[in-house]
Amino acid sequence: MAEYKEIHGTKIRNYTTNPDNPITGEVWYNETSNVLKFQYPTVTTVGSWRTGANLNTARAGVAGAGVDNTAALAFGGATPPNSAVTESYDGTSWTEVNDLGTARSYLGGQGTQTSALAFGGNPSPPGIGILTELWGGSNWTEVNDMNTARHAMGSGTGTAPTSFAVGGWTGTAVAPQCESWNGTNWSEVNDMNVARNGPMLCGNNTAAVCAGGSSEPPVRANTELFNGTNWTEVNDLNTGRYNGGSAGTSTAGLVYGSNPPSSGVTELWNGTNWSEQSDLSTGRGYMAGIGAANTSALAAGGGPVTAVVEAWTGAGAPVGAWSTVNSMNTARSEIGSVSAGTTSANLGFGGGPALTITESYNGTNWTEVNDMNTGRQANGGAGSSTSGLAFGGEPVTANTETWNGTNWTEVNDLSSARRLLAGCGADNTAALAFGGYNTTFMAETETWNGTNWTEVNNLNTARHSLTGTGTNTAALAYGGRVPPANQTAVTESWNGTNWTEVNDLNTARQALGGAGTSTLALAYGGATPSATGATEDWNGVSWVEVADLNTARSGLGGSGSTTAALAFAGSGPSAATEEWSGSSTTTKTVSTD
Amino acid sequence: MAKTYQYCVAENWGKGFIDHVESQRITFAGYPGNVWQVPAYNKHGNLWIAKVAGVVKTKDEAQAIVDAEVQAAQAAWDALPDAEKAPAVETNTRPTDITLEE
Numbered sequence: 086m087a088e089y090k091e092i093h094g095t096k097i098r099n100y101t102t103n104p105d106n107p108i109t110g111e112v113w114y115n116e117t118s119n120v121l122k123f124q125y126p127t128v129t130t131v132g133s134w135r136t137g138a139n140l141n142t143a144r145a146g147v148a149g150a151g152v153d154n155t156a157a158l159a160f161g162g163a164t165p166p167n168s169a170v171t172e173s174y175d176g177t178s179w180t181e182v183n184d185l186g187t188a189r190s191y192l193g194g195q196g197t198q199t200s201a202l203a204f205g206g207n208p209s210p211p212g213i214g215i216l217t218e219l220w221g222g223s224n225w226t227e228v229n230d231m232n233t234a235r236h237a238m239g240s241g242t243g244t245a246p247t248s249f250a251v252g253g254w255t256g257t258a259v260a261p262q263c264e265s266w267n268g269t270n271w272s273e274v275n276d277m278n279v280a281r282n283g284p285m286l287c288g289n290n291t292a293a294v295c296a297g298g299s300s301e302p303p304v305r306a307n308t309e310l311f312n313g314t315n316w317t318e319v320n321d322l323n324t325g326r327y328n329g330g331s332a333g334t335s336t337a338g339l340v341y342g343s344n345p346p347s348s349g350v351t352e353l354w355n356g357t358n359w360s361e362q363s364d365l366s367t368g369r370g371y372m373a374g375i376g377a378a379n380t381s382a383l384a385a386g387g388g389p390v391t392a393v394v395e396a397w398t399g400a401g402a403p404v405g406a407w408s409t410v411n412s413m414n415t416a417r418s419e420i421g422s423v424s425a426g427t428t429s430a431n432l433g434f435g436g437g438p439a440l441t442i443t444e445s446y447n448g449t450n451w452t453e454v455n456d457m458n459t460g461r462q463a464n465g466g467a468g469s470s471t472s473g474l475a476f477g478g479e480p481v482t483a484n485t486e487t488w489n490g491t492n493w494t495e496v497n498d499l500s501s502a503r504r505l506l507a508g509c510g511a512d513n514t515a516a517l518a519f520g521g522y523n524t525t526f527m528a529e530t531e532t533w534n535g536t537n538w539t540e541v542n543n544l545n546t547a548r549h550s551l552t553g554t555g556t557n558t559a560a561l562a563y564g565g566r567v568p569p570a571n572q573t574a575v576t577e578s579w580n581g582t583n584w585t586e587v588n589d590l591n592t593a594r595q596a597l598g599g600a601g602t603s604t605l606a607l608a609y610g611g612a613t614p615s616a617t618g619a620t621e622d623w624n625g626v627s628w629v630e631v632a633d634l635n636t637a638r639s640g641l642g643g644s645g646s647t648t649a650a651l652a653f654a655g656s657g658p659s660a661a662t663e664e665w666s667g668s669s670t671t672t673k674t675v676s677t678d
Numbered sequence: 679m680a681k682t683y684q685y686c687v688a689e690n691w692g693k694g695f696i697d698h699v700e701s702q703r704i705t706f707a708g709y710p711g712n713v714w715q716v717p718a719y720n721k722h723g724n725l726w727i728a729k730v731a732g733v734v735k736t737k738d739e740a741q742a743i744v745d746a747e748v749q750a751a752q753a754a755w756d757a758l759p760d761a762e763k764a765p766a767v768e769t770n771t772r773p774t775d776i777t778l779e780e
Contacts, residue, residue: 105694127702406702411692438758449693618707635696636708657710657773658751661690669698 097121109670121675126668127404132353133363136588136627137383137394138178142170145388148194148240149373150201150220153381154396158198158220159373162386163190167207171225173198174383177604177625179394183224189213193240194373195248195289196220202245202266207236208256217271219245231271235260237282239298242332242377243289249311251295254282259301263311265290277316279307283327285374287338287354294319294335294354297343299327308359310335322359324350330374332382332397339379339397344370344388351397353379367393396626403668405648406632407609407620409661413451413653415442416660419462419596420653422642423473423488424509424516424554428649428664430470432488433642435478436654437462443493445470446651451662457493459484463550465508466642467516467533474513474533479504481523485538487513499538501529505549507599509560517557517579522549526568530584532557544584546575552599552608554644555579559603561623564611566595572613576628578603588627592619596639600650600665607650607665612639616656620665622647636661681718683707683779685740686732688714700726709776710747713740741778748773 098104099114107113107124115122137154140147144162151157155176162168169188172179189206196202201220208214214234218225231250238253238260248266252259261280264271274290281298284305288294293311297304306325309316326343329350333339338354342365349365369387376382380399386392417436426432429448434457435441441456457475464478473488476499483498503521510516514535521527528547531538544562551565551573560579567573574589590608597611604625611617618634638655645651648667654660688695689712696706703722707715714732716723727734735743751773 106697127699404702406698407696408693408698408701409690409696409706409708412690632702633705635701635706659710661708664693664698666698669702671699671702 103672107670107672112675118674122672123675124670125673127671129400129402129404131363132380132397132399134351134365134384134395134397135624135629136366137396138174138626139392139394140172140179140386141181141392142168142172143390143392144168144170144190144386145371145390146190146192146207146236147371147373147386148192148203149375149383149385150194150196150245151198151375151383152377154376154383154398155381156198157375157383157385158201159385160185160194160201160203160220161189161192161206163207164390165190171220174385185225186218186227187213187216189216191236191371193238193248193250195241195243196245200245202248204231204240204248204250204266205235205238205253208234214256229270231264232273233260233262233264235262237328239284239286239295239331241286241289241293242334242374247289247291249286249288249290249293251286251293252277252281252284252298275315277309278318279305279309281305281307281327283370285327285329285331285340287331287333287340287379288335292335294338296322296338296340296354296359297326297329320358322352323361324348324352326350328370330372330384330387332374332376333379334377337379339376339382341365341374341384341397342368342370342372342387347389365395367391367395369393404632405622405665405667406669407634407652407663407665409635410664411450412660412662413444414453414660415440415444416658417462417654418640418656418658419479420640420642420655421461421464421466421475421478422644422653423469424467424644425469425511426644426651428645428651431644431651431653432470432473433653434466434473434475435461435464437640437658439480443488446653446662455492457486458495459486463504465506465518465521467508467510468513469511472512472514474508474510474516476508476518477503477506477521485533489513497537500531500540501527503527503529507551507553507562509553509555509557511556515557517553517560519544519553519562520548520551520565526566530579542583544577545586546573546577548573548575550595552597554599554601554606555603557581561603561606563590563599563606563608564594564597572611576623590621590628591630592617592621594619594639596656598641598643598652600643600645601647605647607645607647609643609652609665610634610638610641610655612656634663636663681780683715683737684718684723684727685735685737685778686714686716686727687712687735687740687743688727688730688732695730696726709740709744709778710751711743713743715778737778737780744776744778748776
């Protein structure tokens with residue numbers, strides 16, 4: 086029999102209590118408690134919905150296909166009138182692709198982003214209810230019709246060749262028929278025990294679970310399980326409803342929303358029972374329900390007519406947290422920091438009152454290094470710990486300095502002198518400066534090419550005390566202060582030419598810290614106007630709240646990524662430094678009982 | 679009224695002072711003067727105070743330490759030249775008093 090060491094490469098070590106910094110998966114013996122312990126990833130225990138990028142065309146009765154919440158297709162629907170519009174999703178945005186051959190709504194859809202089936206639909210005009218079209222990745226092609234014309238049916242969540250159409254509405258009555266697609270033709274299979282309109286179906290034509298629906302009347306909570314041949318009644322939904330979305334399989338399903346009445350109720354199926362989950366933010370039905378598993382799904386569009394998209398992530402996602410590490414040598418607020426620093430190499434410079442002091446972080450300690458030439462606070466920063474840039478600041482200046490890892494050198498000024506501005510950039514040869522304050526709130530944006538600053542297109546919202554992440558070709562600007570004296574949650578995305586407003590922060594604030602890129606970023610701390618430790622995570626589409634800083638403060642510096650970031654200094658003044666880890670672990674005890 | 683928080687004074691020694699696991703388990707709040715607030719009647723809060731050899735303070739004692747630190751920061755700010763106080767945008771504001779919670 087293989088020994089533990091042969092399997093894992095190490096022996097189990099004894100400790101008086103626990104090791105200082107156990108790694109994920111490490112097992113040890115705790116001599117004080119006389120138990121085996123191990124380090125386990127901390128993950129979420131419940132799932133949640135998060136705002137996704139809106140569809141370009143708002144519509145109800147839209148159908149969808151896709152494996153998860155990062156790759157999907159939405160087609161048809163009613164704007165009204167009936168639409169043939171097809172949109173493809175890459176996890177960040179929807180792009181319009183070739184239309185359906187026939188515009189229709191309340192149709193069925195199943196498959197993936199590159200191979201999907203569209204079937205049935207609203208009976209007006211007549212003849213639509215049996216039409217079937219196949220998506221080959223770039224075009225829709227008409228294929229063989231369904232046997233029974235209908236719409237608002239339950240449609241499956243597997244790949245296209247396993248499509249399943251269950252129940253629905255003929256226009257005058259509930260359709261009891263269930264039809265199975267074999268890749269070429271539709272064939273009728275056994276009816277459900279309870280015929281219904283608008284049921285929600287998880288799975289495919291070999292194994293599915295069908296929940297809810299309406300027998301016109303009543304609205305049903307009934308659930309039936311399909312084994313490829315017959316339907317069997319199993320445990321009901323907690324909330325009877327119809328016309329919602331669905332994802333997952335016959336043993337691990339997810340159903341969400343309804344209309345009428347509009348609701349965001351979400352329930353998870355474990356093969357035996359339904360359990361209530363957190364609701365959709367926007368209550369609605371008739372959406373495209375997308376997802377092959379109940380751990381990653383989309384609710385796209387829906388009725389009342391909307392373009393809203395929400396993405397579901399099931400339990401088991403990593404949980405991030407801040408840890409407090411060595412403080413800076415000099416406490417200060419309104420510090421400048423490089424934007425491309427890491428948790429093992431970072432740089433903080435300036436800060437109040439108009440300091441020249443620069444400190445370098447090596448992953449463990451802060452060390453004072455050579456001063457800036459011009460003392461300042463509320464300045465912008467970009468670059469890395471070995472190739473940095475400092476610009477603007479208070480007292481109001483346009484002064485710019487480059488850092489080569491050892492010394493600061495004065496270079497060409499910003500076009501517009503200002504303080505309380507933001508900046509970002511990969512190194513001291515390419516950076517972006519935006520926003521700020523001189524005698525007015527500023528929207529001016531300038532790009533740095535290693536020699537000169539050049540004015541480019543303004544922010545949409547003039548503000549100061551904002552933060553920014555990314556590069557001079559792809560950046561994110563968020564938070565800040567707007568006239569007359571209010572904190573803002575406005576977020577804007579820079580594509581190298583223009584700023585576009587995207588989804589707001591959950592907490593409006595100024596003088597916040599930021600880390601990451603234009604598509605994956607963290608916002609932390611700031612003034613609301615009182616100091617906050619609130620931290621939010623940006624996925625390229627929306628912000629969600631995550632764990633707070635241990636020391637709430639504003640005017641702090643920092644950089645890094647959404648998986649490893651640094652926050653330092655701030656109001657008080659503070660010298661506190663904290664490290665963010667996008668995934669944390671928990672020590673657990675091995676149970677032998 | 680039962681306490682919601684407890685306070686201690688502990689000097690941050692660097693990595694591991696508050697680690698990611700502790701931060702994920704309980705909510706910390708750091709204040710001037712190395713004053714730390716953690717949940718009262720909480721096993722993980724008590725374990726952390728023991729780990730950092732924190733000197734437990736009553737709320738009033740902790741408040742006095744914070745007040746002294748804030749007053750020192752306010753005095754330093756008051757001594758700044760007016761030009762450095764940047765009153766026009768109210769970001770570089772005078773340090774404000776902090777009131778700890780029970």
